[in-house]
Amino acid sequence: MIIKRKSLPLKLIGIEALSRRLPANHPLAQNIEEEARRIRAGENGERILESVFTKYSFPFEHYILHDLHLQSTGRFQIDTLFISRHSAVILEMKNIAGRIEFPKDQKQLTRVLENGKIDSFECPSVQLERNMMLLNDWFYANGFSIPIKGAVVFPRPQQSFENIRKDLTVLFPNEIPVFLRKPEETSPSLDSQTLKSVASKLSFSSNEYNPFPLIKNYNLSLSELITGVRCEVCGTHGMHAIYNGWGCNQCGHSDKYAHIQAVVEYCMLVDFKLTNSEVRKFLRINSRDKVVRMLKKMGLSYSGEKRGAAYSVNLKDLEILLEKKIKLYSEMIMRRPVRN
Numbered sequence: 001m002i003i004k005r006k007s008l009p010l011k012l013i014g015i016e017a018l019s020r021r022l023p024a025n026h027p028l029a030q031n032i033e034e035e036a037r038r039i040r041a042g043e044n045g046e047r048i049l050e051s052v053f054t055k056y057s058f059p060f061e062h063y064i065l066h067d068l069h070l071q072s073t074g075r076f077q078i079d080t081l082f083i084s085r086h087s088a089v090i091l092e093m094k095n096i097a098g099r100i101e102f103p104k105d106q107k108q109l110t111r112v113l114e115n116g117k118i119d120s121f122e123c124p125s126v127q128l129e130r131n132m133m134l135l136n137d138w139f140y141a142n143g144f145s146i147p148i149k150g151a152v153v154f155p156r157p158q159q160s161f162e163n164i165r166k167d168l169t170v171l172f173p174n175e176i177p178v179f180l181r182k183p184e185e186t187s188p189s190l191d192s193q194t195l196k197s198v199a200s201k202l203s204f205s206s207n208e209y210n211p212f213p214l215i216k217n218y219n220l221s222l223s224e225l226i227t228g229v230r231c232e233v234c235g236t237h238g239m240h241a242i243y244n245g246w247g248c249n250q251c252g253h254s255d256k257y258a259h260i261q262a263v264v265e266y267c268m269l270v271d272f273k274l275t276n277s278e279v280r281k282f283l284r285i286n287s288r289d290k291v292v293r294m295l296k297k298m299g300l301s302y303s304g305e306k307r308g309a310a311y312s313v314n315l316k317d318l319e320i321l322l323e324k325k326i327k328l329y330s331e332m333i334m335r336r337p338v339r340n
């Protein structure tokens with residue numbers, strides 16, 4: 001039973017927005033783009049891992065938790081945790097293209113791409129061992145005693161490996177169900193009720209680390225970013241306010257909800273607190289009243305009155321706003337007349 005799904009990839013959404021809002025000739029532009037690519041590969045891998053569990057069922061009591069963010073003796077993130085009465089199994093996805101080699105006596109992994117390029121990464125066994133230790137500490141602190149196992153998953157079944165470490169279990173997605181269904185040699189360590197309470201406590205304790213505002217992390221200032229409301233069709237920043245929405249001068253597209261993304265991006269990149277004048281500058285509009293109506297409609301909480309009002313959001317608000325945006329857009333597409 002899946003009790004925690006993967007949450008929206010907020011960090012990726014933020015870093016992609018930062019990459020779009022940095023001028024192409026900015027000294028950090030390439031680094032940010034590279035970072036976005038790396039996070040996107042990780043996200044895609046985690047989606048593949050998540051999809052394995054929607055296709056298979058397991059004939060024994062179990063709980064599946066995706067994308068767990070926990071804190072024990074340190075902060076840690078687990079891609080997927082499969083917990084049964086016998087054990088807790090950590091699955092970590094490594095979406096690394098190319099031929100994978102495990103150099104002897106090094107806690108590293110190297111990959112060789114078809115063009116001959118070689119890159120080194122931390123060996124997944126290091127991360128797995130660290131996560132197993134931190135999860136063990138979490139169980140201990142919460143009064144549970146559960147054996148922990150772990151495996152690393154690579155998404156491409158055609159991928160080749162050299163010198164896989166003997167102490168590391170490497171799986172492809174289609175091997176996961178068989179691995180998890182292997183008969184256990186020991187008797188169960190949990191009864192049904194305890195299993196259920198561990199699973200719900202894990203899910204309840206999961207608290208995503210807040211990576212925002214991003215410009216602070218990269219030592220950037222707001223003045224280095226491209227401001228304006230972005231047109232989803234042609235990618236131009238600088239849609240202008242029209243009656244009931246936004247219009248694009250470049251491609252003629254009009255969009256009722258384009259400001260939602262811009263406000264979300266302001267929060268992710270610049271600040272979780274917004275004032276009317278900051279939003280006006282970032283969205284490049286003059287009307288104070290339009291901003292008041294917009295922010296009110298978005299349901300942002302605020303303190304202070306009239307000109308002194310400051311709006312504030314948190315991570316949950318961002319998720320709700322992004323989900324609302326996705327819903328509004330899908331309704332818009334569904335309402336469009338079908339052309340034959």
Ligand SMILES: [Zn+2]
Nearest residue numbers: 231234248251
């Ligand atoms: Zn456009």
